[in-house]
Amino acid sequence: MQTEQLIHSLAQQLHPVRRMPAPALRALGWLGVIGAIGSGVVLRYANLGLFAQRLQVPRIALECVGSSLTAIAAIIAAFELSIPGRSRRWAWLPLAPLTLWLGASGVGCWRNALQRHELGSDSPGCFIFIASVSVPLAVALFWMLRRAHPIAPLPVALFGSLGVAATAASLLQFFHPFDITLLDLAFHLAAVGFVIFISTLLRRPLLAAP
Numbered sequence: 001m002q003t004e005q006l007i008h009s010l011a012q013q014l015h016p017v018r019r020m021p022a023p024a025l026r027a028l029g030w031l032g033v034i035g036a037i038g039s040g041v042v043l044r045y046a047n048l049g050l051f052a053q054r055l056q057v058p059r060i061a062l063e064c065v066g067s068s069l070t071a072i073a074a075i076i077a078a079f080e081l082s083i084p085g086r087s088r089r090w091a092w093l094p095l096a097p098l099t100l101w102l103g104a105s106g107v108g109c110w111r112n113a114l115q116r117h118e119l120g121s122d123s124p125g126c127f128i129f130i131a132s133v134s135v136p137l138a139v140a141l142f143w144m145l146r147r148a149h150p151i152a153p154l155p156v157a158l159f160g161s162l163g164v165a166a167t168a169a170s171l172l173q174f175f176h177p178f179d180i181t182l183l184d185l186a187f188h189l190a191a192v193g194f195v196i197f198i199s200t201l202l203r204r205p206l207l208a209a210p
Contacts, residue, residue, distance in 0.1 A: 020147060020148065023076070023079035023080045023082065023083055023086070023148075024076060024079070024080070026079050026144060027075050027076040027078075027079040027080075028076075030075060030079075030140065030141060030144055031071075031072060031075055033140075034137060034140070034167060038167075038171050041171070042171070042174045045175070046174040046175055047177070048174075050177055051173070051174050054177075054179075057179075059104050059107055059108055059111075060104075060108070060179070062100060062104040063101060063104035063105055063108065063173075063180070064170065064173050065097075065100070066097050066098070066099075066100035066101030066102075066103075066104055066105075067097075067101045067166050067169045067170040067173065068097075068166075068170045069096075069097030069100070069101075070094050070097040070098045070100075070101050070162070070163075070166040071163050071164075071166035071167040071169075071170055072097075072163075073093045073094035073096075073097050073098075073163075074093075074094040074098075074159045074160070074162040074163030074166060075141070075159075075160070075163035075164075075167075076090075076093060077090045077091060077093045077094055077159040077163075078141070078145060078155075078156050078159040078160035078163055079144075079145065079148075081150070081152070081155045081156050081159060082145050082148040082150040082156045082207075083148055083150075084149075084150070084151045088155075091155060091159065094159065094162065094163075098162075098166075101166070105180055105185050105188070106185070108179060108180040108185075109180060109181060109182045109184075109185050123181075123183045123184050123186070123187040124187065126172060126176070126184060126187050126188055126191065127187040127188075127190060127191045127194075129168065129172050129175070129191075130165060130168040130169055130172060130188065130191035130192065130195070131168075131191050131194055131195060133167075133168040133171060133172075134161075134164045134165050134167075134168045134191075134195045137164045137167055137168065138160070138161065138164045138195070138199060138206075141160050141163070141164055142157075142160060142199075142206040142207060145160055145207060146206070146207045146208060150207055153203040153204055153206075153207040154200060154203060156203070156207060157199050157200045157202075157203035157206065157207065158196060158199075158200055160199065161195050161196040161198075161199030161200065162192070162196055164195060164199070165191065165192040165195040165196065166192070168191075168195075169188060169191075169192065172188075
């Protein structure tokens with residue numbers, strides 16, 4: 001086959017590639033859908049009156065804001081880092097809200113340390129909630145992330161799983177009637193770490209090209 005014929009043959013097999021929306025728009029789309037579903041679940045099953053009472057405590061309000069912003073920032077970072085050539089500076093985006101989340105939770109543990117036996121707690125249930133809710137969220141997220149064919153899957157999986165776990169932890173706040181204790185925080189962090197570990201361990205099959 002001559003060169004001209006080969007080029008002509010290859011050209012006939014080409015198909016136009018549909019350009020994906022900007023990473024931030026894809027991230028906001030995922031967050032919007034999950035936010036709508038989560039809002040429906042909260043309105044149906046959560047005790048919003050009790051949650052509103054808990055939010056009157058500034059530290060608890062900061063804890064909720066921190067976990068929610070961590071979820072948003074980590075998801076945006078994951079979508080941005082999934083595109084080859086994007087700046088690695090996106091990895092710093094979740095740092096400030098993550099610090100706020102952990103700081104507010106740590107202050108709560110310290111203040112409640114002497115009241116451990118007076119506070120309610122369901123620490124194993126918190127672990128199960130975060131881990132189980134993270135599964136469908138991760139499936140939906142990684143399905144979208146893999147369309148970008150990330151060359152470096154580790155940071156994408158790391159921040160994607162952090163965002164998923166933070167989303168589940170934010171949703172847990174609506175069903176967590178107790179103030180946080182050291183044991184609660186340990187189980188929360190263990191659940192977040194478990195989700196990140198599994199997601200990063202399976203990053204290659206999860207982010208393999210469709």
